[in-house]
Amino acid sequence: MAESLRIGQFAAACGVTPRTLRFYEERGLLPTPTRQVRTMRRYSPDLIPRVERIQQLQSLLDWSLEDIRAVLALEDQVATLRNRYHHSNSALNRQALLEEATTLTINQLTRVRQRLIGLQNLQQDLEEKLARYQALSTQSHTRGESC
Amino acid sequence: MAESLRIGQFAAACGVTPRTLRFYEERGLLPTPTRQVRTMRRYSPDLIPRVERIQQLQSLLDWSLEDIRAVLALEDQVATLRNRYHHSNSALNRQALLEEATTLTINQLTRVRQRLIGLQNLQQDLEEKLARYQALSTQSHTRGESC
DNA sequence: CATAATTTTTACGTGCACGTTAATTATGAT
DNA sequence: ATCATAATTAACGTGCACGTAAAAATTATG
Numbered sequence: 001m002a003e004s005l006r007i008g009q010f011a012a013a014c015g016v017t018p019r020t021l022r023f024y025e026e027r028g029l030l031p032t033p034t035r036q037v038r039t040m041r042r043y044s045p046d047l048i049p050r051v052e053r054i055q056q057l058q059s060l061l062d063w064s065l066e067d068i069r070a071v072l073a074l075e076d077q078v079a080t081l082r083n084r085y086h087h088s089n090s091a092l093n094r095q096a097l098l099e100e101a102t103t104l105t106i107n108q109l110t111r112v113r114q115r116l117i118g119l120q121n122l123q124q125d126l127e128e129k130l131a132r133y134q135a136l137s138t139q140s141h142t143r144g145e146s147c
Numbered sequence: 148m149a150e151s152l153r154i155g156q157f158a159a160a161c162g163v164t165p166r167t168l169r170f171y172e173e174r175g176l177l178p179t180p181t182r183q184v185r186t187m188r189r190y191s192p193d194l195i196p197r198v199e200r201i202q203q204l205q206s207l208l209d210w211s212l213e214d215i216r217a218v219l220a221l222e223d224q225v226a227t228l229r230n231r232y233h234h235s236n237s238a239l240n241r242q243a244l245l246e247e248a249t250t251l252t253i254n255q256l257t258r259v260r261q262r263l264i265g266l267q268n269l270q271q272d273l274e275e276k277l278a279r280y281q282a283l284s285t286q287s288h289t290r291g292e293s294c
Numbered sequence: 295c296a297t298a299a300t301t302t303t304t305a306c307g308t309g310c311a312c313g314t315t316a317a318t319t320a321t322g323a324t
Numbered sequence: 325a326t327c328a329t330a331a332t333t334a335a336c337g338t339g340c341a342c343g344t345a346a347a348a349a350t351t352a353t354g
Contacts, residue, residue, distance in 0.1 A: 023342060
């Protein structure tokens, strides 16, 4: 069982460099890996989607690493809520947390949809431009403009 | 007739700062404005869409200013092709130019579509996450967990 | 066990897209 | 004409997300 990877392999699997992983760790985006003999970092393959998610939010939404850190932190809290048997004690806290996570997700959705609209407009502009270019191109053909 | 604006007004109309406009000019994204008495820059409002286009390509596609400069330069060339009565002399050149512009536009469209797919996936992920959160939220309601 | 390959920490360097002075010159309003 | 605004050039500064180099320690391989 390859239950843990060293930084080089893990980085390759994520499509990033070791430097990037250490940087993410430093900024709180990745958990400090459990170092078995307090020497080298060990990563579970389970973490690969997390890194991919970081890159996704970075490239698709132009979020800063700090913003992404906050998002992931909240999601982590909700996840632990799911797993740990919830004492009714924390019921109030739980509600607050869920509300916060919900509004955050709604905000993300809003930004995603705005971007989608912008991209769709751009797509249309480009298609029209392409059509004009091709019209200009056939124009000179049908008129027999060769040299 | 407000046929030309000074940099402050023009920048405000575009939603950028004067510094940004001078920077774009320095990098060849904006034409060097005709300075009436060789003093202050004068911008025609016609240029507003160009600046907005720069910002659009920048924010939606993460293109560098150099990439954008190249795109705009090609489009400008095609535009002058349209306007200037085309000597059959340049017919060969014209074809090459149109082909170049066409493939460039196709590349842009490809990137736009890839981004659209990515964003649509992200949108779906977020919607599912939101549903889970709301399920967790109603869960505690229906069980009467109040304080 | 010797040696090559990886990883560690520390620290400085980089590329991009502007921001921010500062000193000087132009313009607009009274 | 004067005085507040606005613009000009030149230069240095900034924030972000890493890249890169160096020296020491660790791990894998023959």
